[in-house]
Amino acid sequence: MGGLLLVGCGKMGGAMLDGWLARGLAATDIVVAEPVEALRPGKPGLRTVSSSAEVSQRPDIVVLAVKPQSMDEVLPDLRRFADQGAVFLSIAAGKTLTYFAGHLGAGAKMVRSMPNTPAAVRQGITVATASPGVSAAERQRCHDLLEAVGQVLWVEDEALLDPVTALSGSGPAYVFLLVEAMAAAGAKLGLAPDMAMQLARATVAGSGELLRQSSEPAGQLRVNVTSPGGTTAEALKVLMASDGIQPVFDRALAAASRRSKELAG
Structure with missing residues (x-):
């Protein structure tokens, strides 16, 4: 076990990946699952696959950077990692902690975040909230990952993500x-x-x-x-x-x- 699985490498996922690498995260510690071949990054040491089904080793963190309408398709295969204790970090708008619990299991360790598009030039701001099972250390790891593309704030009340979405x-x-x-x-x-x-x-x-x-x-x-x-x-x-x-x-x-x-x- 170990490392990071990035599911989806479009504009936001790609920006986050670039930020992680710029901050010193080793490419060999990252696997990118992206079905569109043209979006798969060709970076030295980075493993890319077309689907998470090709990943057998449980990652420490799974970053969900697919569009909200694609989430139903990618979660069934990822539940095995949730069952094994991986932390999930979502940047998908509108997908709640309750939604993820329904697809990944009630005990899934989940961080839901709301970034904005200036993240593409590493000038974004993201607000995040975590499910009860996420430890302080796991929350900090997610904070560090999100901070690669801008500022990060946290809220305890998930309902605040609605006005956050409206504002930032x-x-x-x-x-x-x-x-x-x-x-x-x-x-x-x-x-x-x-x-x-x-x-x-x-x-x-x-x-x-x-x-x-x-x-x-x-x-x-x-x-x-x-x-x-x-x-x-x-x-x-x-x-x-x-x-x-x-x-x-x-x-x-x-x-x-x-x-x-x-x-x-």
């Missing part, structure tokens, strides 16, 4: 929409659409990096760029009005959280 899981789409909206507004003021988009992209990307590097809270960074009576202040009067951006985000995240709960069944 779906959040990148809101930021991309913000870029689209800023560019469209700029074009309406007379800028060439291509130039407006370039300005919006660079502004949001640069602001994000400034936020990442700064120790100041977002509110203070906003104040720092807002001169009294200036252009930014005038725009913020609209955005921060009672019918501005906050109530729109309140409704949007509530809708997403509600849908996350519905999808989890």
Whole structure:
């Protein structure tokens, strides 16, 4: 027994694999099960198979990185590893601890996590929760694996993963929409659409990096760029009005959280 089995090596699984290797995890300690030949990584020392059925030795940790709709297909073969005490780490949206207990057994050691797409460039943030049987050491091992693609937070209450999904899981789409909206507004003021988009992209990307590097809270960074009576202040009067951006985000995240709960069944 030993090592790690990665089931699924698409964008997120591939990003995690690259992060693990960059952090010093030996390729010889990893097996990748990926049915699509084009997605199987050709890295020295790394064993790849088309199905977990080809893996006989029980891994310490099984990372489930397949799409949620494919989970029913891959779990039956993996139950043998759950029965032998392997820890399972899932990054599949909407698949609950109860769901995994139903497929892997009530005693399966399970960590459910919700990453987001910036993990693809190792700038993601993931929130995780664990079933009762997961030890502190096993939880730390999962934390280290998830941390290879960004920050990691933990919650004890699994129900909190619904608002987490609404905020950080779906959040990148809101930021991309913000870029689209800023560019469209700029074009309406007379800028060439291509130039407006370039300005919006660079502004949001640069602001994000400034936020990442700064120790100041977002509110203070906003104040720092807002001169009294200036252009930014005038725009913020609209955005921060009672019918501005906050109530729109309140409704949007509530809708997403509600849908996350519905999808989890």
